[in-house]
Amino acid sequence: IAFTVENKHGERKEIEIPDDMGLSLMEALKASEYNILATCGGMALCATCHVQVLQGFDNLPAIGDAEYDMLDTLPDLTPESRLACQLKISEELNGAVFRLMDESD
Numbered sequence: 001i002a003f004t005v006e007n008k009h010g011e012r013k014e015i016e017i018p019d020d021m022g023l024s025l026m027e028a029l030k031a032s033e034y035n036i037l038a039t040c041g042g043m044a045l046c047a048t049c050h051v052q053v054l055q056g057f058d059n060l061p062a063i064g065d066a067e068y069d070m071l072d073t074l075p076d077l078t079p080e081s082r083l084a085c086q087l088k089i090s091e092e093l094n095g096a097v098f099r100l101m102d103e104s105d
C-alpha cells in the first residue's frame with residue numbers, strides 16, 4: 001500500500017507499507033518516524049493523530065461513532081478529517097494523501 005504524507009511544513013513523502021501487518025495508519029506513521037503523540041494509544045480519545053485527507057477521502061472506510069465523537073470536539077476539524085488510529089492500513093488507503101494536523105516537534 002502506498003500513500004503520501006504531508007508534514008506540518010508542507011513537505012510530502014510517499015510511504016509504502018504492507019497491508020498484512022494489521023497496522024493502523026497512526027502506527028504506520030509513527031514507524032515512519034513522524035512525530036505524532038498518539039497519547040491515548042489508538043483509542044480515539046486524544047485526537048493527536050488527527051489527519052486531513054487531501055486525496056482519497058471518499059474511498060476510506062466509514063467513520064465510527066467513537067471517532068466521530070472525538071472529531072466533533074476539534075477546533076481545527078475539516079470536512080476531510082479522520083483519526084489515523086482508526087484507519088487500518090488497507091487497499092482503501094492506496095493513493096491517498098494525508099496531511100498531519102497535530103504533528104509535534
Ligand code: FES
Nearest residue numbers: 042044046047085
Ligand atoms: Fe489518540 Fe488516535 S491515537 S485518538
